[in-house]
Amino acid sequence: MSQRILVWDIPTRVFHWTLALSFAGAYLTAETERYRDLHLALGYLMLGLIGFRLIWGVVGSRYARFSSFTFRPSEIVAYLKSLLRRHPKHYLGHNPAGAVAIFLLLGLGMVSAISGVLLYLEVGGEMFEDLHEGAANLMLAVVVIHIAGVVVSSLLHRENLVRAMVTGYKSGDPKQGITRTFSWLGVIMAAIIAAFLAFYQPSGSGTSGERGTQSMHHED
Numbered sequence: 001m002s003q004r005i006l007v008w009d010i011p012t013r014v015f016h017w018t019l020a021l022s023f024a025g026a027y028l029t030a031e032t033e034r035y036r037d038l039h040l041a042l043g044y045l046m047l048g049l050i051g052f053r054l055i056w057g058v059v060g061s062r063y064a065r066f067s068s069f070t071f072r073p074s075e076i077v078a079y080l081k082s083l084l085r086r087h088p089k090h091y092l093g094h095n096p097a098g099a100v101a102i103f104l105l106l107g108l109g110m111v112s113a114i115s116g117v118l119l120y121l122e123v124g125g126e127m128f129e130d131l132h133e134g135a136a137n138l139m140l141a142v143v144v145i146h147i148a149g150v151v152v153s154s155l156l157h158r159e160n161l162v163r164a165m166v167t168g169y170k171s172g173d174p175k176q177g178i179t180r181t182f183s184w185l186g187v188i189m190a191a192i193i194a195a196f197l198a199f200y201q202p203s204g205s206g207t208s209g210e211r212g213t214q215s216m217h218h219e220d
């Protein structure tokens with residue numbers, strides 16, 4: 001019997017949409033000097049969010065745990081084959097192909113953010129500049145694939161996955177749903193994110209503010 005059941009807890013949803021917005025914002029502000037502070041703030045935010053997700057992937061609710069979406073290569077291949085036959089197996093949490101994109105996004109997010117910090121601190125020079133740009137561009141490509149995957153899965157399963165990532169609900173067997181939303185943690189996360197964005201001051205601002213500026217745009 002299929003019913004409306006809770007799959008995504010609130011921290012996972014807050015994480016997802018804040019990560020998506022910070023990546024979009026950081027990408028769009030990458031080239032202009034004018035938005036450098038915002039670019040840095042969004043980069044730190046991404047780092048903090050992914051750091052949180054790594055912990056939540058171990059201690060979070062059922063479908064947020066990495067163990068619920070770590071698949072063997074054979075399962076990933078079988079899923080992709082079933083996708084080509086247009087009869088993919090249904091998963092209540094992340095499906096094997098989606099899971100690969102998720103791990104790639106988390107990894108590339110870490111690499112772009114950490115290389116950005118090192119670039120700002122002028123450690124390693126050109127090397128981190130190339131890594132920073134390369135990881136961010138690769139991440140954009142994976143984001144495009146991720147969004148396409150979400151659309152395709154939603155159509156094939158006649159299930160609105162975007163709405164599920166907003167409301168937390170899907171339809172399924174009531175015994176499979178999670179019972180806690182962890183809304184208190186979502187509120188704490190939202191408060192920390194808002195406070196960080198409101199009070200963030202780049203460490204290199206003021207008289208020494210040229211440091212990061214030069215290192216990020218030394219080709220100009």
Ligand code: HEM
Pocket residue numbers: 012015016019020021023024053064093094095098102105106143146147150161162163165
């Ligand atoms: C309009 C843009 C986006 C939409 C509509 C979207 C939609 C979704 C949906 C529906 C899921 C759940 C997939 C499932 O049911 O298995 C998901 C998961 C995920 N998405 Fe997106 N996404 C978007 C942008 C992004 C961006 C820009 C990033 C990264 C920069 C991202 C990273 C992730 C991650 C890491 C997860 C796993 C969530 C978790 O378990 O914590 N998404 N996305």
